[in-house]
Amino acid sequence: MPAMAAPMIAVFALQFEGCAYQPPAGDQTCLGYLDGCRTQSRWQTTAAAPTELVIEEPLLQDPAETPLASRPFRPRGKVSKEQLPSPRTAEADKSAKLAALRSRLSLHQRFPLQTLARTLVHPSADPNPAFNNASLSMLGSNLLGYYTTEYLLSHYPRLPMPVMFAAVEAYIGPRALATVASEWGIEAAAEPGGEVDPGLLQFRRLRSGEDPPSPAKRKGPYKWNITTTHKILQSDEFGSATRPPAAQELARLPIPLEEAAQSFVRALIGGLHLHLGAPLVKRFFRDHFLSRHLDLSTLFDFRTPTRDLSRLCAREGFEAPVARLISETGRLSRHPVFVVGVYSGKDKLGEGAGSSLDESRFRAAAAALKGWYLYRPLEVTVPSSTEGGLNATRWKPNMIDCGEVIV
Amino acid sequence: MPPPCKSLLLATPQPTRLLPRTLPNLQTRHESTTRRHKKLLALPSTPSYAPSTTAPTLIFNPPSSAPSVYHTPLKFLPPTDKRRALYNAALTSSTATALSAHRSPVATPGTPLSATSHLPPKPSAKLPAAVRAPYEKTYHVTPEQIEEMRALREEDPGRWTRVRLAERFGCSQFFVGMVAKNEGAAGKVAGEHERARSRWGSRRREAREDRGRRKAIWGRDA
Known part of the structure; x- marks a missing residue:
């Protein structure tokens, strides 16, 4: 067994020095939010609070008027940790896991551990929107x-x-975010509660082999007439046909780990935006998401590439494409190889190899279409780079294409 | 009569050593001893695959591959793209180099000496042969002929099939199907095909399904 060094506790001690986070009035620790005339204070759990007024409107009513059954459970008076649905905010400063996570992600000391702890609480663990990450x-x-x-x-x-x-x-996507969370070393609590370490992902677990309850499943389609235009305008950013459940619908319901992990990653981005600002979030996004390798050329699935290429050449005013045999070997053998290029006039548009003339012609047309679709301009200024009046003079309009080939 | 040489004796099958015909042919090794045979087979590995040092190292030896789809062809670049000028300059300079370089007749393409040349190939006006004979669309069918086509198809779809109409009017069968579609005849033919498919055995059906799957792969991974 190799010799093991003692853990570097001094690192955490240094971190604790710099960030003396003062929980504001109305924090979970002082339980002032239970006072009916101080509804405002219950939103001041972290600095991120004022933006979340839109989440659950019924809670804005006077708690005295709301029926007891519909109110989220918060015990009165002096309560033990075990009675709370999620850890207290003050526990965040004592958690080594949270400090380690903040260091691992190279986040600035300005990002409070209290918010980091809140991003780890899923609504299925704590339905109170002032304490979960919805x-x-x-x-x-x-x-x-x-x-x-x-x-x-x-x-x-x-x-x-x-x-x-x-x-x-x-x-x-949800699966990509869950992978990112597991690569960051996020561990899930076996069961949520006030006594668990705030550095663990808190959610109510779905037992293995069980189906998620019906409110936690994806809903019906946004609209029955699903076209590409509808997907752009009505659906989410993935163009999905069905609607995911809202965060507050998942309160106290058992959910799979993937659901909780993706909500954590999203909440972390939101928290970073509120505490550190957009430029740092953009850098974080570049480092952790755009740096992941994705070969876009494998996402295509052509059914009739030869016809599509003919339509494309007619639309753009090029000569009609002609497939030409560049080289071949073993035509009369069991494993022939043909290399076919698609030419428009004298220009080669694409090249493909296959074991029959039809196959290589098909593949060459598909390669030519990929060459068209995967065009990448040399100079690009993304719109968000000019936010806040920065770099506004260096803005250059991006290229906008007239669209894909429609046959 | 002198005795035949030893190797001929070994090569000639002896009647007593004949094997039953049901057994497969045995492997012959053409070397007299095991040592010589092992020495023959102990080939040095290809230099590019053998590491030069004993320490662990990386061997990067990629095969020659198809052109990348991320290299947009010149024709697909928008007119404002800077790469147009760069591509044109590179083409001009390589053509000039190839035309100005004097090459000995013993090093013409097709000879072994031409392979070692680092110069670009001489530009040639000739393109490779087309896979299928190119044709020009003629658009010669008149509206009157289209009406006649429809009337014939309506009158006797059994006799005036798509093939016969295409032959008579000199157009493609696809065009006949577009202008003079007959639902009844199409359904009848589809039913015949379906009946024929239902008589297939498992081997033929699986082979056809596999062919369809292979074809679907063509468009996914070019």
């Missing part, structure tokens, strides 16, 4: 969708919409 997750989801789509649209202006949706899902 609001941050919604903000982060919108930011992730914005940054990903603007990157793809300005760097690959000719990408067809189905490929665009697939690429967005590959970058920031």
